[in-house]
Amino acid sequence: MTPLTGQPTIDEDVVHLTVPADGGYLGVLRTATAGLAARLQFALDEIEDLRIAVDEACAMLLAIATRNAELECRFAVTDDALTVEVTVPTVRGATLPSESSFAWKVLTALTTGASAKAADGRATISLLTRRAPGY
Numbered sequence: 001m002t003p004l005t006g007q008p009t010i011d012e013d014v015v016h017l018t019v020p021a022d023g024g025y026l027g028v029l030r031t032a033t034a035g036l037a038a039r040l041q042f043a044l045d046e047i048e049d050l051r052i053a054v055d056e057a058c059a060m061l062l063a064i065a066t067r068n069a070e071l072e073c074r075f076a077v078t079d080d081a082l083t084v085e086v087t088v089p090t091v092r093g094a095t096l097p098s099e100s101s102f103a104w105k106v107l108t109a110l111t112t113g114a115s116a117k118a119a120d121g122r123a124t125i126s127l128l129t130r131r132a133p134g135y
Contacts (some may be wrong), residue, residue: 007063007110012036013039013076013078014074014075014076014077015032015036015074015075015077015079016072016073016074016075017029017032017072017073017075018070018071018072018073019028019070019071019073020069020070020071021061021065021066021068021069021070021071021088022060022070023059023060023062024069025056025071026058026059029054029058029071029086030051030054030079030131031064032073032075032083032109033047033050033075033084034047034050034051036075036077036082037050037051037082037085037129039077040077040079040080040081040082040131041042041131042082042129042131042132043131043132047090049110049111049129050082050084050110050111050127051112052106053084053106053110053111053114053127053129054084054127055085056103056106056107056110057085057086057107057114057125057127058071058085058086059103060096060097060103060125061087061088061123061125062088063088064086064088064090064094064095064096065089065090065091066088066089066090066091066100069088069089069096070088070102071086071087071088072085072086072087072088072091073085073093074086079110080130080131080132081128081129081130082128082129083126083127083128083129084126084127084129085124085125085126085127086124086125086126087123087124088122088123089122090120090122090123092095092116092121094118094123095118096116096118096123096125107125107127111127111128111129112128112129112130113128114126114127114128115125
């Protein structure tokens with residue numbers, strides 16, 4: 001919020017979505033991703049790359065999610081970037097794929113940056129995509 005007007009600024013634009021941790025709901029997250037990226041005037045190929053990256057990140061998390069879990073997705077919008085954080089509660093002993101795995105190669109090829117963490121029975125994958133210069 002801007003201190004003088006109380007109006008939200010674009011650098012504080014955050015959207016939270018929670019869906020069942022089931023592949024049938026990933027379309028909701030892909031659609032939200034595309035809509036927010038379009039709002040930032042990302043190029044069509046950038047939007048598609050980000051949709052694929054979000055789908056891949058969610059697939060990685062669904063593989064280690066607890067039964068009846070919810071997938072939490074946080075989208076943070078700035079002037080030139082979209083950050084997507086996807087979090088899920090994990091089964092005991094679950095591990096994310098290594099950074100040398102094919103899944104991670106896909107994430108890093110399709111985004112500006114990707115990271116993951118697992119702690120306290122939860123796993124989170126964060127994706128950052130910056131709009132290409134000139135848009």
